[in-house]
Amino acid sequence: MTGRLRRLLPPALVIVLAGLGLWLVVSPAGVTRPTILEPPGRNQQASITGTEATLVNGRRVTPAGTVLRTQSYNWGLAISPDQSRAALLRADSIEVVDLLPPHDIRRYPPRGTKVPALGTGTYMGIAFAPDGKSIFYGNANEGQILRLDLASGEIVATIDIDDGGIEDSFVGDFVLTRDGRTLVAVDQFNFRLVTVDVASGQVRQSVRVGRHPFAVALSPDERTAWVSNVGMFEYPLIPGVTPDNRATAGITFPAYGVPSAEAEQGTVAEGQSIPGLGPLNHPDAMSVFKVDLASGQVTQKIHTGYLVGADRDDIRTVGGASPGALAVARDRVYVSNATNDTITVLDAGTGKRLADIALNVPGLETLRGVLPFSVVLSPDQSRLYVACAGLNAVAVIDVHTRAIEGYVPAGWFAALVAVSVDGQRLYVSSAKGLGSGRNAGPGFDDPGRGLHPGDIMQGTLQIVETPRGTTLSDGTRQVIDNTYAAREVPPLLARTLPYANSRFEGPIKHIVFVVKENRTYDQVFGQRRDARGNPSGATLGLGVRVASKDGRRVLPRVDVTPNHHALADRFAISDNFYCDADQSNTGHRWVVGVYPNEWVEVNARSRIEARPFGPAPGRRNVNGSSAVVNPEDYNEAGALWEHLARHGVPFFNFGFGAEMPQSIEAQMHKETGIRMTVSFPLPKPLFDRSSRKYPTFNMAIPDQYRMDMFEEELRTRWESGVESFPSLVTIVLPNDHMTSEHPEDGYPFRESYVADNDLALGRLVERLSHSRWWDDMLIIVTEDDPQGGTDSVDAHRSLLMLISPWVKRGYVSPVLASFGSLMRLQFTLLGLPPLNQFDGAATLIDDVFSDSPDITPYDARPSDLRLFDPQLAFKPFARRFNWRGLATSRAMDDPDDMRRDLDDD
Structure with missing residues (x-):
């Protein structure tokens, strides 16, 4: 933290960060009390007021x-x-302001x-022609x-x-040269750079x-491109896989x-020889290339920021x-390293790395999340402005002293600055602006x-x-102030939760973390009288009407989610919990502690077609909506899995992170839910601790089958005594996603999939x-x-449900919570x-716990057989x-499918 930024903290407080997010706040009188940092909106709802907002994460x-x-x-x-x-460019439109x-x-x-259409989808590049009368943009895919042409709205070239x-x-x-004659894209x-003659439309160089x-970006003399x-x-493709046999x-x-020798060099899996991925920190990976445009030669390959495996602060x-x-600039190049929260300064002539400027948040200096997205120099090249998407701000840097002068408040996910x-x-330009607000309800x-x-x-x-x-x-x-505020821990909670302990000595030793698919609070719990909801929006609640798409099958009054409601009656829920993401390709990163970087966010919103058998190697790495965290997505400290592994916390995974891109999902793939076409890795800790029989997302497989596989693992691993029950168990339970009706398979309505999911949760x-x-x-x-x-x-x-003997009975938490809250709760209870x-x-979320446990077990409610x-x-x-024994799938979350569902509703 620079001295300038440190002076902005309240002068009456001396704040010292301890291991668990604990702050010891010492008043001028010398009285010490445990205090934690939380977002300022803890006791509010997500809301928009004028041009200000409380976001869904409480900031x-x-x-x-x-x-x-x-x-x-x-x-x-x-x-x-x-x-x-x-001019502002979105995947399907341009706005001129x-x-x-x-x-x-x-x-x-x-x-x-x-009509007129802009093409099949844009990406990032946009430029005004020198006369300002037309705009160049990419029909990316x-x-x-x-x-x-801006006057007519027609595509003229x-x-x-x-x-x-x-x-x-x-x-x-891409960049348009100042004379408007050449595009460099x-x-x-x-994996290439092209220069294009605008007049002829011909590619001059590749x-x-x-x-x-x-x-x-181009050098000021436009002779050099930096990429x-x-x-x-x-x-690589899996050997022997073709378009005809990939299923x-x-x-x-x-x-x-990853990382492992097998991932680097290759291995044999399922009787097949699988090529390796090569070394981490390859010169072509996570790098900056200097290209001489006259000769068409790459003259330098430079790694910026921190290499994978480097030591920084207290992690690798x-x-x-x-x-x-x-x-x-004339003699310098500034590169934003999104994962490291740094700006690398290079000598423009030699490519030598001169310095790294850390984009710190006072009080959170050792934690990443500022997420520098775009950079621009002032015309006199004395200042660098950095759009910090994770901080919702623009950093102002003095390029001579390489010091942060301060920050400018921006909207949610400040992505672009000019x-x-x-x-x-x-x-x-902030991609998420002030948030979404509601999309239903009275008025x-x-x-x-x-x-x-x-x-x-809307953005801003x-x-x-x-x-x-x-x-x-x-x-x-x-x-x-927009990012955090200090909260004094109540004396009772200070005794019962591990705010000041290196290890939690409280009653909760095991956490089971269950992630389902795509539902809002109102859809399931909107009818509940003891909470904030919209009963008319509770389409998946109790006593609701469901109908088949053709209207021929109708159930006028049926309980879709009896177990969800019985569990809410018995345990605790929140009516103020929000997902940080609005679709699965970002949501499945957030739920494992990975905030999406610039690559993930841009690709998640773009229309990109995977062509795994085509000649372009990058087409194999099109994530689409798959629930996976690939190496390009990794945060500096990794995900939940690496965090647990580096601290020696035992865990086991059922289905998280295994739905790989370019995979086939059909009913026959019941053992894991997929058939992989391209060889993608898992994070090594997750690879080592994941079930090989529990299916990941695949709507052709019932959640009941997933529960059978979970019970098999439970018996053979833990009830048998072969292994100790882990501190954390993660489970995907995805069928509340819903898909098309299949009456012959027990799903006569779309809501039948939610009933399947509800029964599985009850089981x-x-x-x-x-x-x-x-x-x-704690579940x-x-x-x-x-x-x-x-x-x-x-x-x-x-939805957020907290199920444990140690939570208050029938409690509804009013505290604003997000995915970060779920990570913090788990880390707090696990002593991390x-x-x-x-x-x-x-x-x-510390308001839900009770010091008087109720260990009465729960008995699941059956589903209505007319529904499922x-x-x-x-x-x-x-x-x-075995109920008494208890003591045409679509790809995950294509946002266009979700939009059609909302339109149909």
């Missing part, structure tokens, strides 16, 4: 300057040559129409750069970068660069974990630096953007006078509550995202330090549903 956003509401998830920002307009009052916004195409035998190109970031999936080139590469590996020839589980780094944005030609104004006025949480949400564009002096100091103090709690570990167990149940429904409080509000800033300063028949569901698996 506040108070964007500085003039704040304009724009479309969400803009990944491209360009300022017109006359400085009068900004007047920067002078009244700040009109024009959308291409107009909302509600697909088609390997094209398009030119849009199409440039195809497939050239010289190159196919399956994908246009990522990255082809993200063919240069192989590193893996998954992400951003490109950042965020890819870690080039993933049977692929392997059922990843062949190796797990994720690569993820070098993203670039700013090139500066005016006179250096007097900043333009800041809700549909704004017509769609009800999906990512669509109803700020016009801010460049800050100096007191303005910058005040803004920095505001950013800190799980019954089985565990009758076990010998029940007395010291946490949540959803990965809320995109499958609507909610009257916020589109991100979802924080993993990153999002759990280190998250709300601790377990016997029919089991028939294809040659099994029978």
